[in-house]
Amino acid sequence: MLLIHALPAFNDNYIWLLENTHLQTCAVVDPGDAQPVLNWLANHSHIALTDILITHHHADHTGGVAELVTQTQARVFAPANEQVPKRDISVDEGAHFFVQGKAVHVMAVPGHTKGHVVYFFADEDLPMVFTGDTLFAAGCGRLFEGTPAQMLKAMRRLRQLPKSTLVYCAHEYTLSNLRFAHAVEPDNLAIQQRLAEVEHQRDKNQITLPTNIELEQQTNPFMRFDQAHVIHKIQQRLQQSALSDVEVFAAIRSWKDEF
Template identity: 55%
Template sequence: MIQIEALPAFNDNYIWLLQDAESRRCAVVDPGDPAPVLEWLGQHPGWRLEDILVTHHHHDHTGGVETLKAATGARVCGPASEAIPGRDLALKDNAVVRVLDTDFRVFAVPGHTLGHIAYFSDQPATPLLFSGDTLFAAGCGRLFEGTPQQMHDSLQRLAALPGTTLVYCAHEYTLSNLRFACAVEPANQQVLARFEEVSRLRAENRITLPSTIALERLTNPFLRVEETSVKEKADERTGALNPTPSAVFAGLRAWKDKF
């Protein structure tokens, strides 16, 4: 049974550490900084880092890969269409990679970057999703390389996963994302309740992750672009009618970029 722990890095990144206590094997997702992982391994003698999973090429997700690979011999898995340092296994859409005796399916989710991938497994009792910088708790990543249509399609693909799926994204952005969600849907009681809860957690310096797909469907404006109230707010902000869900998404993302 996989246990998951967050290793904080930089100002707001999380490196996800997957652990199999029985075999004392572990894996990490998006190690932008090697230090937190090496520190954990130093505090847990006898454990072996077996795999490094990478979602996309940005340095805050890959900066520690080569150091960790050199120190542990871990296999590096990452998107086939991006330059990932030390990569051993190039992953394309719908590939399956086995990590800690668990199969993870790869989803191509372009938008934040063109080659961004996510890792999903429905083998545990509660499904797991490592979404990198595509789907955040109550938000989504900026469009550095892809188009609004690509990101909208990527988010809809993730939103279609089982509602119980635990969402492990790569940054502690939840509070700022919910401030924006409150602006988009000021009458959404689920958004307001989540904002209150997350405000309390952050005041106590506590992590707000993982989320769930079900919670994101209720409170993430970027997954709610077909809701009438969300479309009307996007139309108001852009000063024009947004005829398609991807156009609503584009309006919301442009607004969030300046929020």
């Protein structure tokens, strides 16, 4: 059995820990800080850290790697096209391997960074995807190194995953993302309902993750770039009528940057 634990780090990061209760081993995704992981391991001394998965090179996702490797000798999977410390296995589009007894498929999704990858666990009963800073709950990552066209391609691909796929992203951005989504689609009932639920959760300091692909299809403006209401909103905002999908997406991302 695989259990997923959220280990808070910094102001709003989550380090995801995947515990295999049968093997008594675990993996972590994007450990920007080693200490939350070491604290968890100290409280679960029968569990060994064997794998570290990295989505991209930013320090809040990689800062704890070196210490964890020193302490545990865990193997490190990291994007082939990014500089990541202590990398053992370089991964890129189409890579397949097993972690904690589960099949993992790698998707290259440049946009936030040039070499960003996500890890899709294609379990028939409970598919999961660890998206780093590419797909957030009701949002997507800023375009630090890539282009709107690249991030648009990533959103197209991710929204085609099975609707039941659980999405584990790296930050607690859901509330601010939904407030923006509501500005984009004020009449979207799914967004209204989700916003109210998340406001209630955050008032109690509760985690709002994981999300799932179906919910993102319904409420994430970066996955809804080709929906009539979203297109119309952007046309009004830009005062232009004929816009390509990339132009709509770029306008949404630019609006969110200043929201």
